[in-house]
Amino acid sequence: MGKLHRTFRNIINSTDLSFQRKFDINWKNRMTAIIGARGVGKTTWILQQIKQRFPNLEQVLFASLDDLIFSSRTLVDVVDEFYAYGGRFLFLDEVHKYANWSQELKNIYDSYPDLKVVFTSSSILNIYKGEYDLSRRVIQYQMDGMTFQEFLELKYQIKSPALTFEQILDHEYEVQLAEIGEEKVLSYFHEYLSEGYYPFTIEPNFHFRLKKALEQVIDIDLLKIESMTLAKGQKIKKVLAIIADMVPYKPNISALSKKINIHRDEISLAFHLLERARILNLLIADTKGFNVLPKPEKIYFENTNLAYALSSEPEIGNVRETFFLNAMKNAGLAVNESKKSDFLVSRKWTFEIGGRNKTLQQIKGLENAFIVQDGITRGALQALPLWAFGFLSNTFLKES
Template sequence: MEKLLSNSQIKIQRVSLEFIRFLIEKVDWNQRLIAINGARGSGKTTLLLQYAKTHLKADGSSLYISLDDLYFMEHSIRELAEEFYLSGGKVLLLDEIHKYPNWSRELKLIYDDFPDLKVIFTSSSILEIYKGESDLSRRAVSYLLPELSFREFIQLETGHVFPSISLDEVLKNHIEIAAQMIEAIQPVALFQRYLKYGAYPFFIEGKETYPEKLRKTVQLILEVDLMAVENMDYETIFKLKKLIRLIATSVPFTPNVSELSQKTGISRPSLLRAFELLDRARIFQVLHKPNSGVGALTKPEKLYLGNSNLSHALGEENVSVGSIRETFFSNQLKVGNTVNLADKGDFLINEKWRFEVGGKNKKSYQIKDLPDSFVVKDDIEIGFKNFIPLWLFGFLY
């Protein structure tokens, strides 16, 4: 235990506090069992360590450990929790819980057996924490850490710190908000950079190597995270890689399930399951129209890649500007909102607001006479009336 505590404190003290993701202020850290879910590369480990450094005492009452630690070759999470608790432990931080086979059962036991011990764990967004071997629905509080917003990218790239803005504020006051921001930054130029390399914090390690690192991240999601959660074999993983390549070179994609099944060698039920898994892994965005009876066997009505960076890294020469715009809009709005396809226009948000997304010359023909409708334009700094700059939707979180 002393060795584990020592390694934990070293990791906690070494983590930088120069940039902290928005989620750290949203989590109710008073809960006894907290899950931080998110795609690989989104910064879950850093967030966990930053929370420990800023909120917990460095007196041995907190312990950080990753579930791929060699300790778990001979010990269980339950054993770790008991030893830590008996030595005076208060907060146990478990990183990458999806790499441990009996995670849900043991977390339930820890929760029930040690009522004074708080457990905070991270997991792949693929993992459905409420569908594990043991029911955690009444115990765990779950949060999603998405990719960087455009607002967070600006902070990392330029040092300028802006507050997040609610969707309602954007729709009502976008002219005044944009006017204030362009006094400090050039949003259009920054936005073009964000679309290519701003979605994951590791862009600060080097922009030239970023696309290759992102492709390797996708590979690790498939070969490590997905295999750990779904126990897939390499043949299935290979077929999923083929599916991703097919979608990446033709997004936005309206799936023809029979044709895709033939091209990839994946059966129809497995293909629909793959769409669901890749959506949770944040490699795809699966979209439906409202009230379309969404379920495990429901065919998606449109597919986008998870974010614009994936489009550039995986689609390469086949990147469509229009698709990039729609991908960004859907990706940013999905955090805290319900995103559906619209019968008129492109997107229906929270089953209330309708949006048409396009370039600076985009007109409002499709939604002209509809209430609560807006045109979202790329390549403009300030909008007018119900015409709103696309980049401004990157400030929602």
């Protein structure tokens, strides 16, 4: 315990509070899970919260579950000792790296009613899956990558308020333009599309670091969480490599199966695992049927930074669609394929995405339909600027 406390104090002392993600949880919950892709800032956010909310660190412990101490002691043993010395707030990082996490978290929850636990994990982890039922015990939150709003604050110290979906549709982005500068907004936005989704954007070698993080997702996280073999991991890499230069990809699973000699069921599973890992976004048709693994109509990268990191030269039209889909989904809006345009949002609004020369022809005669244009700073009537969706608020509590 002494080593854990010393490590914790050292980390807290060096935690910077100058920039913080637009994210929050309900602190009244007894046990909270924060899941998200590698690199979105889960660990940093927790440390910042500890530093601000808990002046008495004697009651607090932060520990990463890949610490060597857990190779000789169980998590339950450590918590028993921590609680006996007055500990009441426990923060656990990388819980998926601890083999018996599900059973021991259940035991901790049941044994210590006044102990609050917050833990992080890969977005691949299904905390409600497995032998030990955590569904009645854990409240789960998803941390997404940064919005354009957050990128501007982190990289350029430009602060301006978020926008609601309705405000964007009503062209209410004057405040944002004034703060950014109308002459700079498009330049900043295209920088964000290339390398602004992850907080390590301010560090060197961004795309190299992002590719290494993706390798770890497949080589470590998927293998550990899904108990996959290395051979299956290699097959998933093959699937990703083939579609990388083709997104948005309209999947022909039979053809892809023959091309890389993988059973079609394994390809479908690979698509959905990569979506859970926040590497892909699957666009599903607007149907009312139920399918555990529905066939996607189109496959996109989860965010535009991945397109620039993995594709030799991403096509700008695809990048625009990828950004729009990501912004909608991260804001909690349902997005489906549209039979008449690019996207159908919440089964009500139709959106066609394009450049500054895109006309209204494709949405002519449609209700609740908009053209979303890149390359413009302001829109009018049914034409909306693409950059404005980077201010769409995703700060509501995403409990599941």
